[in-house]
Amino acid sequence: MNVFVDEMTKNDPVIAELEQWPQMAKFYRNCFYNTLETTTELLDDGTAFVFTGDIPAMWLRDSSAQVRHYIPLSAGDARYQRMIEGLIRRQLAYIQIDPYANAFNKEPNNQGHKGDLTESNPWVWERKYEIDSLCYPIQLSYLYWKATGRTEQFDEAFKKTAYAIMELWTAEQNHTEHSSYSFQRLNGPASDTLPNDGQGTPASYTGMTWSAFRPSDDACKYHYLIPSNMFAVVVLKYVAEIARMIYQDDELEKAARKLGGVIDEGIQAFGIFKHHQFGDIYAYETDGLGSYNLMDDANVPSLLSIPYIGYVSADDPVYQNTRRFILSRENPYYFEGKAAKGIGSPHTPSGYIWPISLTMQALTSGNDEEIRELLKTIVASDAGTGFMHEGFHADDPAQYTRPWFAWANSLFGELIYKLVEEKKQHLFHSEA
Numbered sequence: 001m002n003v004f005v006d007e008m009t010k011n012d013p014v015i016a017e018l019e020q021w022p023q024m025a026k027f028y029r030n031c032f033y034n035t036l037e038t039t040t041e042l043l044d045d046g047t048a049f050v051f052t053g054d055i056p057a058m059w060l061r062d063s064s065a066q067v068r069h070y071i072p073l074s075a076g077d078a079r080y081q082r083m084i085e086g087l088i089r090r091q092l093a094y095i096q097i098d099p100y101a102n103a104f105n106k107e108p109n110n111q112g113h114k115g116d117l118t119e120s121n122p123w124v125w126e127r128k129y130e131i132d133s134l135c136y137p138i139q140l141s142y143l144y145w146k147a148t149g150r151t152e153q154f155d156e157a158f159k160k161t162a163y164a165i166m167e168l169w170t171a172e173q174n175h176t177e178h179s180s181y182s183f184q185r186l187n188g189p190a191s192d193t194l195p196n197d198g199q200g201t202p203a204s205y206t207g208m209t210w211s212a213f214r215p216s217d218d219a220c221k222y223h224y225l226i227p228s229n230m231f232a233v234v235v236l237k238y239v240a241e242i243a244r245m246i247y248q249d250d251e252l253e254k255a256a257r258k259l260g261g262v263i264d265e266g267i268q269a270f271g272i273f274k275h276h277q278f279g280d281i282y283a284y285e286t287d288g289l290g291s292y293n294l295m296d297d298a299n300v301p302s303l304l305s306i307p308y309i310g311y312v313s314a315d316d317p318v319y320q321n322t323r324r325f326i327l328s329r330e331n332p333y334y335f336e337g338k339a340a341k342g343i344g345s346p347h348t349p350s351g352y353i354w355p356i357s358l359t360m361q362a363l364t365s366g367n368d369e370e371i372r373e374l375l376k377t378i379v380a381s382d383a384g385t386g387f388m389h390e391g392f393h394a395d396d397p398a399q400y401t402r403p404w405f406a407w408a409n410s411l412f413g414e415l416i417y418k419l420v421e422e423k424k425q426h427l428f429h430s431e432a
Contacts, residue, residue: 021428030386032413035066039406048086049106053404057103057125062407064136069414075148088153091137092161100129117184128213131228134165135235142238154246175210191218204288207266215299216347222287226271227301230311236260281322296326298345298354337394352391359411
């Protein structure tokens with residue numbers, strides 16, 4: 001892949017647009033091509049294995065996010081097509097092995113978390129069930145189709161997987177009655193396991209679908225995770241469109257529209273909280289029993305990322321109220337320090353801001369000055385490494401977690417590419 005990367009960087013017009021900000025040009029080059037250079041393996045079976053960075057396993061979520069920024073380049077390049085289509089094939093195969101698993105091994109070698117009390121499989125690195133793990137491969141397949149017109153990914157395996165995902169989400173609308181899933185990890189922190197003998201905290205039917213864990217891989221406090229249910233609504237619309245346009249399958253289309261509609265009704269009925277200061281905002285989690293978790297987490301899908309995942313536009317009034325809430329100290333995971341301010345995660349120590357959240361804030365902002373300040377903060381947070389990290393301390397970016405986090409690098413590359421495509425080069429002038 002490195003020969004391919006060398007060729008691409010020599011002809012990359014984005015790097016030329018960043019000449020006014022040499023540090024940014026180097027940062028962009030490092031981050032945009034990081035997945036190609038370090039975490040992608042093209043396998044002999046025609047698939048691609050995209051591992052997450054400093055962990056030798058492939059997350060369904062991370063692998064999708066790690067290649068999304070290459071989609072615009074794939075329309076005219078067979079090498080990108082080989083990688084993305086190969087990744088999708090492997091993702092679909094993994095979901096068929098275990099739709100409740102979030103991370104997988106390259107081979108059935110039994111590596112990963114094997115002491116967990118849950119159904120085991122030698123392919124599975126970790127079996128933390130997260131709604132978004134099933135959303136991301138659908139999103140990747142759809143966005144790739146729209147950008148390239150290619151439909152090779154929509155084979156019988158995709159259709160079979162779509163039905164399997166909808167069957168699971170339907171069962172998890174009534175987790176206690178209809179689900180066989182449980183999870184306990186006895187050798188880790190409380191955020192790594194589910195209480196109540198692995199069943200999680202109590203929940204009532206809402207129409208939404210239940211999630212055991214968040215995109216951070218931390219256990220949900222309340223198991224109707226609002227941003228992930230929003231993501232499910234979006235990708236079910238994708239499934240319906242694929243069913244109509246590609247498969248001409250009325251049954252699949254109707255099933256996707258029906259399930260998406262019920263989940264969306266649940267979000268609107270149970271996912272909005274009337275805040276005393278900000279008005280109607282989306283909660284992060286709820287249980288359908290009157291309890292709400294008001295916060296946001298850096299990992300995507302998040303409340304901050306609602307327009308990015310395509311649930312509503314950035315000017316939606318409830319989103320705007322929510323955005324003001326989560327970018328304030330009312331959000332318990334919003335931190336302000338000497339070096340930066342932004343959203344972190346309970347997954348990392350208090351006071352640590354995630355570059356993913358800063359990048360997402362810029363991706364969902366319509367304010368050039370806000371974006372400019374975020375770019376300056378992100379570049380200054382690398383501790384001299386030239387790459388993103390998982391989190392860094394708001395007072396001292398030299399204190400950081402995970403030196404190698406490919407998802408964060410890819411998302412930042414996507415931001416810079418998007419800004420250039422939108423002809424916002426003025427944000428890269430030397431006075432920045």
